Amino acid sequence: MLSVKTDNDCHSHSDQKKRDFVSERAKIIPPSGIRRFFDLASQMENVISLGVGEPDYSTPWHICDAAITSIEQGHTAYTSNAGMESLRCELSRFLQDHYQVEYNPVNEMIITTGVSEGLDIVIRAIVNPGDEVLVVDPSYVSYSPCVTMAGGIPVPLPCTEKDRFRLTPDVLMEHITPQSKVLVLNFPNNPTGGVMRREDLEGIADVAIDHDLLILSDEVYAELTYEGKHTATASIEGLWERTVTLSGFSKAFAMTGWRLGYVCAPPEITAATLKIHQYVMLSSPTMSQYAALEALKHGEDAMREMIREYHLRRNLFVDGLNRIGLTCHTPEGAFYAFPSVKGTGLTDYEFAERLITEAGVAVVPGSVFGSGGVGHIRCSYAVSRQELSEAIRRMDEFIRSLP
């Protein structure tokens, strides 16, 4: 007979003496600042969520179909640690065609389980305890905790609205110490939508070379660049040999749930990272790799179509925000608008909390992304145009209700 543990069984052990099993390393990671917003959102009906960090599109069907076919054909075993060779070759071609960066599929690429895994294992492969890692601020929430877990010290680099949320050489220089080793860039930026143009990166390059820094460049939003073309950090003269390019399939191909990304780096860094990858992940999901191969080979039309739509939505939404008095710089990439709420007299947390409870619109307070985000809110426009218009209407009503 199957025995089922009841609450009583569990409680009967509660008197026993027990150590605190949680590691110090885990304890120093701050809890997510947004937990209570999840709870608020789940209690309410008819919420328009602009809090999402992923496309509203389903993965294009031909990509899903390729994965289904791979399963039907029985391709359900591990792949090589670095990922399928055919996928790495196709990816190499894609990066060359789109961004004029050359990576050898044999020893300069690893297919990872999302950029998230890539970020973690690269940081572990390059950071020694006590190394300072300069991180653009505001930025995606994972960089600093990953650095901390690897024993490094994250150092925020403020990117302000007056610089259109770009990193300037001056700000970088001000924060460099003898312990500085790594610079984390994330452009197009989440949450600001800021981008670094070629000339901006060239300014940074001189500083990085002078101070012998390694650049970790998370370019997962590269394809979602609306004015001109994305410039890859590794394509700047003198930077290839000191850059690790991180990216993935999630945003451009609407493949977040497939968990597939990649790390491209000079051979010695790739080799060190691959050792960690092989022990923590072995290989990335095989069916996802087949999907990604299809995406690279035949997914560009669908990708362009989605990007075109994000571009239209951006114009519509940013116009709406500015019209209702939430001043917003024009984000040139990703799918986020990052308006200031300072004029309302509320903090970003207060604004976001009241906006969801009083107006049914969910946004993320900017300070979640670092102190550089204080006084702003992140609004994702990866939602339908109808919902964006309705969100603007509700936000307008909410702002008018404030004293």
Added chain:
Amino acid sequence: MDDIDRSLLSLLEEDCTIPLHNLAVMLGCNEEEVAGRKKQLEEDGIIRRYSAVINWEQVDKGAVYAIIELKVAPERDHGYDRIASRISRFANVRSLRLRTGTHDLQLLVTGKSMQEIARFVSEHIAPMERIRETATHIIMKTYKENGVLYVEREDGQRLPFSF
């Protein structure tokens, strides 16, 4: 015909009720310019008309749709054009195409009943000079029309917050 025209066409094809202001904002030009471009596209016959995609199967339970395929002997100097033009004038012919394959012309025809469609084929189409063969296929169910899904499908769910 530039990129803005193409974008305008895609937007209108998807939803021709989008207000002029929104079109202008999305395309990054002013309202007069959008109005001008739209008018030009209408005058050039690129925009044929503005209409709604309606699932008549849901409204009119008894309505019948049929695909009719025709083998046609083409005419010297005119090919298929004259007979196609003649067939296209029937109001119940919703679409008409010349195609490759086993048959030449393909029609989508509507009717109130199967009998009505049968009568249309036997009395109007089949007797025409130059029609050598007809094949009528009754449509049983429409799943997708003009890029629009007719079957309800549950959308994937996203977390309300993610980074």
